Amino acid sequence: MTHRNNVNAAMPQSDRTLHPVSLPEGWAPDSWRARPALQMPVYPDAAALQDTLEELRGLPPLVTSWEIIALKQHLADAQEGKRFLLQGGDCAESFAECNSNLISNRLKVLLQMSLVLVHGLRLPVVRVGRFAGQYAKPRSTDDETRNGVTLPSYRGDIVNAPGFTAAERVPDPRRMIKAHARSAMTMNFVRALIDGGFADLHHPEYWDLGWVGHSPLADEYHHMVASIGDAVRFMETLSGSQVHNLNRVDFYTSHEALLLPYEEAQTRQVPRQWGWFNLSTHFPWIGMRTAALDGAHVEYFRGIRNPIAVKVGPSVAPDQLLRMIDVLNPEDEPGRLTFIHRMGAAHIGSKLSPLLDAVRREGRRVLWVCDPMHGNTESTANGFKTRRFSNIRSEVEQSFELHAAAGTRLGGVHLELTGEDVTECLGGARELTETDLERAYRSTVDPRLNYEQALEIAMLIVRKQVQLMAPVQA
Numbered sequence: 001m002t003h004r005n006n007v008n009a010a011m012p013q014s015d016r017t018l019h020p021v022s023l024p025e026g027w028a029p030d031s032w033r034a035r036p037a038l039q040m041p042v043y044p045d046a047a048a049l050q051d052t053l054e055e056l057r058g059l060p061p062l063v064t065s066w067e068i069i070a071l072k073q074h075l076a077d078a079q080e081g082k083r084f085l086l087q088g089g090d091c092a093e094s095f096a097e098c099n100s101n102l103i104s105n106r107l108k109v110l111l112q113m114s115l116v117l118v119h120g121l122r123l124p125v126v127r128v129g130r131f132a133g134q135y136a137k138p139r140s141t142d143d144e145t146r147n148g149v150t151l152p153s154y155r156g157d158i159v160n161a162p163g164f165t166a167a168e169r170v171p172d173p174r175r176m177i178k179a180h181a182r183s184a185m186t187m188n189f190v191r192a193l194i195d196g197g198f199a200d201l202h203h204p205e206y207w208d209l210g211w212v213g214h215s216p217l218a219d220e221y222h223h224m225v226a227s228i229g230d231a232v233r234f235m236e237t238l239s240g241s242q243v244h245n246l247n248r249v250d251f252y253t254s255h256e257a258l259l260l261p262y263e264e265a266q267t268r269q270v271p272r273q274w275g276w277f278n279l280s281t282h283f284p285w286i287g288m289r290t291a292a293l294d295g296a297h298v299e300y301f302r303g304i305r306n307p308i309a310v311k312v313g314p315s316v317a318p319d320q321l322l323r324m325i326d327v328l329n330p331e332d333e334p335g336r337l338t339f340i341h342r343m344g345a346a347h348i349g350s351k352l353s354p355l356l357d358a359v360r361r362e363g364r365r366v367l368w369v370c371d372p373m374h375g376n377t378e379s380t381a382n383g384f385k386t387r388r389f390s391n392i393r394s395e396v397e398q399s400f401e402l403h404a405a406a407g408t409r410l411g412g413v414h415l416e417l418t419g420e421d422v423t424e425c426l427g428g429a430r431e432l433t434e435t436d437l438e439r440a441y442r443s444t445v446d447p448r449l450n451y452e453q454a455l456e457i458a459m460l461i462v463r464k465q466v467q468l469m470a471p472v473q474a
Helices: 002-009 015-016 046-058 067-079 098-122 174-195 220-239 260-265 296-301 318-328 348-362 388-407 451-473
Strands: 084-089 124-129 144-146 150-154 251-256 283-287 310-312 337-340 366-370 378-379 385-387 410-417
Touching: 002 144, 046 260, 067 084, 067 124, 067 366, 067 410, 084 366, 098 124, 098 144, 098 174, 098 348, 098 451, 124 451, 174 251, 174 260, 174 310, 220 260, 220 378, 260 337, 283 296, 296 318, 310 318, 337 348, 348 388, 385 388, 410 451
Parallel strands: 084 124, 084 410, 124 251, 251 283, 283 310, 310 337, 337 366, 366 410
Antiparallel strands: 144 150, 378 385
């Protein structure tokens, strides 16, 4: 108790009032090393690894503590139904795709989706990109065999290269420096775009993507844009001045904090704040494969002050989830903990409700988010890994219904998407078929929604929420 009082004495008054928490007992940025660490690559040169980590510790942080604290407050609002979280981006970023067109197109998609959500839900949207650091990917097996040749699995560009040669598949610690640099370039460009008026609500037409001008959804979207533009002009005519805060948006980054040596090297203390922050991203999450309560990832996450998320699959039992809350958010801090459920359309009806009931019954404060992508992956006869839009849509719609029935709240969605003209997920507005997959399948890991499919998801979220609210309003 004395330790907590000393910590709180060093906190700003507002921070003491909103977040009366303390440092976890026995935690340090490297305490995870005493726990079982899954999904970790084996680096053949230990000295090169240590040199790289020492260099990383000296590099500038990628985000700031005050941005992290601001996001945590936004997520606390989402827990209370005052905001909606839109989290989306690539399944796995590649170094080669760190270029201005790809980055701006990802941002355009998220801005357009958020515009649809703001217009339809009548709520502020928390925009979180699944990029600027999403360079590591978990794998089902440590090795991959092709034509009798076995090599280490591709674990994302931060670890090794996707090419199937011995040289490319060797884990290289210097790739962490490249990942840091490309994350910094991506963040710098996104910040420059936003600060320069790219997200100005006076000109949402700037967010259009040329290749979708003929989309079946284009007319509906442009009607929304015109409606919002008319509302903005009306308010400014009444007030006689420009409405503030319409020329920029808050935007945050996230990634799966899988490669713990990289995350540890960027976990730091900052002046005038207590505790430790992961300054490589605003919003790190734990994937299903590394969510063991006694594992290294949970140990690392329990000590950082960032808002954090955990992926929750159909095998998770209610008592496991409650123990996870006890470990990761023992003091029930607002905005601290998000559960991203990814059950699959076929399983969510039976698997999600017991979890919702258990958390509600215990009165614990979490943000519930739906990931309709990862539980709906399948392979086609012609060898493509894909997802059916009908299953993605079904999981989103069932999520809203199950939360409404349980007396809980679905506060966001988590999507793998891109602004490019890819053909990776079946169905959607243009009804893509298995034959279409061959035209523009570019993902090195998981299939992503293209722009049209992503915008369609945003529209169906609005329609489903309006449908569920109609009986209440009546």
